[in-house]
Amino acid sequence: MQETSAMKENSKVKVRFAPSPTGIPHIGNTRTALFNFLFAKHNGGEFILRIEDTDQKRIVNGAKEAIFEILQWLGIKHDGEVVYQSQRLDLYRKYVQELLDKKIAHEKEGAIWIKVPEEEKFEWEDKVGNKKISFVGKDVDEFVILKSDGYPTYHLANVIDDHLMEITHVIRGEEWISSTPKHIYLYRVFGWDRPHFAHLPVILGPDKTKLSKRHGAKSALDYKAEGYLPEALINFMALLGWNPGGDQEQFSFEEMIKLFKLEDINTANPVFDIKKLDWLNGLWIRTLDEKGKLKEELEEFYAGNKRMERELKGEKSKIMIKASASRMKTLSDFQSLINLKRQRYLTEKEKETALKLLDFLKKKLGDKWENEKLLLAMKDFSKSEGIPFKTIYFLMSGKEQGIGLLELNEIYGKEFFIKNLKG
């Protein structure tokens, strides 16, 4: 009995993201959602969200909400209503009874089990890498489909739901490869067509072991809190394993949808590299700034921060943002960039120079410190006194580095400089 694998060639693509609410998903799990979404949208199909809450003991409070928040923040919108497996118990039990009646499943110690016949053969063409993967029945362990608490296991609920919901492509982590024969067997005994399978390589930590809490495997929400942009995080996650060929590194969500193909996903496990994320984030910050959209991102990020809310509402906010954009790696850098506090106290020698500079500027500029003249004056001073401009920057701004002096002049005016120069 050789099932005609999958087959719903003509029907509309329908995929699902099926997290279990047993913790806040880290970046790897979220990438699975992304790939499902990209695939669905590329093909004009649907993306379903299904919460697999069948392990009552391991459910974590707030995990479900975190999942929603992550998807919402990233712009990964699901179609239709969210499905909860815990609300479908009767359904699963009905099918279990069917298997019991057919003598395919049996009871043992209060749970319902299935033993795959040894001579059974399993093979499928995995969409990632386009390669055949095969197993033989004797390597498939006997498994539980209904636990003694009355809840189904993943294997059972997953297969039933995917069938009933007419899922065409199962795109999930590669940790599921070894249980795929169990799933295929279930499709077989139920007499159902099975979906296509695509198993994504798992993301590894810097030490090349599976990304985990130990590596500080963060969730998208953590990155959000640190000031990363959804555009950058999505771009970064997609490039971890996916590449459409070519030299492009920056992709908008729309471009990714347009280009996404399962065939272009790598088969090897990528290593998470925060440096590249940082670079992409800076790149996206600059890109959004050019599009005039950085302000709204900052407003969202600093919502609830009274001082920053005030700064962003102020009339100088525009120039502040313009001056900061190229210097930010994350949105949180903005706050320190526009912070007026001096970095350290001046040494005696520096104080002396500062006062000299102040006199010089006052004499040269009078009351009006216009940018062009100010710059010329500072350059003059630098040259005639043999003082590196770096020092002048520090004396004027109170910092070793940061926003340009002319921009500071526009934002805070000469009073700011005078205060700094007076020590």
Next chain:
RNA sequence: GCCGCGUUCGUCUAGUGGCCCAGGACGCCGGGUUCUCAUCCCGGAAAUCAGGGGUUCAACUCCCCUACGCGGUACCA
């Protein structure tokens, strides 16, 4: 142990038999632009394509073996 999957610069990757003594990007180093820093621009180092056997006129690309890595081996997903 057994089963499955994988292996191109430090990292993400391009590459589907000749265009590759291997291209791009991040990071790193050097230089330029510049009011500091950053941005931006230019250049550099960096992979004997895991190792060994085949197949072929020709292999990073196909086959086999080994090593290593990852995944699975729960009444977890």
